[in-house]
Amino acid sequence: MQLSRLSLLARRMERYLSSASQKVDKDGENQKFKKEIRGTRFETDAICVGQEPERWSGQPVVPPISMATTFKQLEPGKPILYEYSRSGNPTRQCLEECLASLEKAKYALTFSSGLGATTTLMFLLKSGDHIISIDDVYGGTGRLFRCCMSQMGIESSFIDMSTDPSSITNHLKSTTRLVWIETPTNPLLKLADIERISTIVHQYDPKIMVLVDNTFATSYYQRPLELGADLVLHSLTKYMNGHSDVVMGSLMMNDEELYKQLNFLQYAIGAVPSPFDCYLVNRGLKTLAIRMRQHMTSALRIAKYLEHHQYVERVIYPALESHPQYDLYKKQMSGFSGMISIYLKGDEVEKSQRFLKHLKLFTTAESLGGYESLIELPAIMTHASVPEEYRRQLGITDGLIRISVGLEDVQDLINDIESALQYAFSTTNDK
Numbered sequence: 257m258q259l260s261r262l263s264l265l266a267r268r269m270e271r272y273l274s275s276a277s278q279k280v281d282k283d284g285e286n287q288k289f290k291k292e293i294r295g296t297r298f299e300t301d302a303i304c305v306g307q308e309p310e311r312w313s314g315q316p317v318v319p320p321i322s323m324a325t326t327f328k329q330l331e332p333g334k335p336i337l338y339e340y341s342r343s344g345n346p347t348r349q350c351l352e353e354c355l356a357s358l359e360k361a362k363y364a365l366t367f368s369s370g371l372g373a374t375t376t377l378m379f380l381l382k383s384g385d386h387i388i389s390i391d392d393v394y395g396g397t398g399r400l401f402r403c404c405m406s407q408m409g410i411e412s413s414f415i416d417m418s419t420d421p422s423s424i425t426n427h428l429k430s431t432t433r434l435v436w437i438e439t440p441t442n443p444l445l446k447l448a449d450i451e452r453i454s455t456i457v458h459q460y461d462p463k464i465m466v467l468v469d470n471t472f473a474t475s476y477y478q479r480p481l482e483l484g485a486d487l488v489l490h491s492l493t494k495y496m497n498g499h500s501d502v503v504m505g506s507l508m509m510n511d512e513e514l515y516k517q518l519n520f521l522q523y524a525i526g527a528v529p530s531p532f533d534c535y536l537v538n539r540g541l542k543t544l545a546i547r548m549r550q551h552m553t554s555a556l557r558i559a560k561y562l563e564h565h566q567y568v569e570r571v572i573y574p575a576l577e578s579h580p581q582y583d584l585y586k587k588q589m590s591g592f593s594g595m596i597s598i599y600l601k602g603d604e605v606e607k608s609q610r611f612l613k614h615l616k617l618f619t620t621a622e623s624l625g626g627y628e629s630l631i632e633l634p635a636i637m638t639h640a641s642v643p644e645e646y647r648r649q650l651g652i653t654d655g656l657i658r659i660s661v662g663l664e665d666v667q668d669l670i671n672d673i674e675s676a677l678q679y680a681f682s683t684t685n686d687k
Contacts, residue, residue: 298358298476299545306353307538311346321535322346343523347531351538352506355496358475358541359488361508363515365522366534370471370491370505371396372527377434377467377487377507379521383409386431388424390417390448392441392650394469394491395639401436418446418581421453428460437485438469443597443634443658444651445472445572447581450588454484465514471495471625476548477591481510494625495593497540498547502533547627547663551594554666558659559596561670567677569599569655594661595624600680603655608633611657611680617664617672629662629669 296304309315322345327338338344348366356364367373374397381387389401391414401412413427417437424435435457439448454466467487468480474495480488490496492504509515522528529537552575559573571578574585575592585592600607612620618631622638632638634652642652661669 301357302354302541302544305357306350311350319347319350319535319538321531323531341531342526342528345528345531345534347538348529348534351534351541354538354541355475355490355492355506356508358544359470359481359508360475360479361481361488362510362512363519364506364508365515365518366492366529366537367505367507367522368527368529369503370489370493371400373489373505373507374400376518376521376525376527377489378405378408378410379525380465380517381405381410381433384431385410385433386429387412387434387436388427388432389414389436390438390441390446391415392418392444392446393436393438394442394471395634395641397436397438397469399641416446417448417453421449422456424453424456425460428457428464432461432464435464435466436469437467437480438472439478440472440574440592440595442472442595443639443656445574445579445595445597447574447584447588449584450480450483450485454486458484472593472595473589474544474548474593476545477552477593478589481508483588486511486514492537493623495548495551496544496625497537498544498626499536499540500623500626500628502529502536502540504529504533504537548591548593550663551661552591554663554669555592555594555596555659555661557666558661558670558673562596562598562673565677567601567681569601569603572597593625594629594659596659596661598657598659599653600655600657603653605633605636605654607680608654608657611676614676614679615672616675617669618659618676624658624660626660627663629664630660632658634658 307319309317312320325341327335329335329339352364352366356362367376387401387410389412405412415424415427417424437448437450437453439450440446450468457464457466465486467489468485469489470478470480471491471494486509488508490506492506493502507518555573556575559571559576562568563571563576563578573579573596579585600611612631612633615631618629620632621630622632624630634656635647635654639647639652
């Protein structure tokens, strides 16, 4: 009974996949319009791809929000394009097409969160399989691998991929199925050579999937698929949406078979985003390029200011020439976002807390990538779930501060930081 139901589900998904390739509109004029915008640049794709007014009967300039959960079938078992909103939705499809174009991918799938995307991907693995992950990985990813996937019999190794990419060969096994790269990393902003690692892994076993979490760089500044990766993951919650009002994730890929498997899992597991959230992210993408340029301009100026500050031990920002992997940054990225990490002198949690408490424009909060400036203390916030000894080994100390530079006036932000640093290192508690 269970096998027959799985077969039925598989047949239904095959119908969905074949119809999805036609997108929303079968009209020849719409196909002609799509051909006319091929070869365009990032900003144009963000505004045009998947947004064609000709898709809809009223030809709205902004794709409508389709909140329908189910769709009429002209006869039983033969949906036109969509049958149930979990398996496919017009608004979600507009977003996924746009995302794929920005990442230079053939396919994109969206999920209810970044971890929803990661968890769905895990269903491609089985008990006994092995994951190799970069050591300085997002806390939620590390927690999922250590605390959840281990319960399913899936082993994880956490290694430094930043210093010597070839060292990954020492950790590859016959059971390795996934190599998880995050570059730049969170929160230490270490870089991994995507092209070299992908080449090494695929030479060892072409069936091993290489995934890059591209959240910190975004599709605007880094394209991992062009460097040899098999999959790209985004927490769309961050820069891609850019407004701190949506939780969503995505996976992008070029391999059709991998897409079919993940498309089925998206449907079968059900970690899908709402149409309204898809509309919001789709809107956010329209200003991604201009936002990222301003994020970098402001962050680079703040990083240079902090680099010479008497109370700052070290500044980590990939676009600074002082970054130990600056050459790799120039090779595989065209710029960087608003993420800066700094070590305050003294490595004292009290000073770190005093600094954060005195800020007026920066909000102490987790997450990142919105138009507003945020700041946090990873050791007791985003990475608190990482074992303390392991945090120390990585360099996530009490003096490490992670900054997400927003779109406010940069001089106002510098003035705010200066005032808070002076307060944090003062000898008095006077306000």
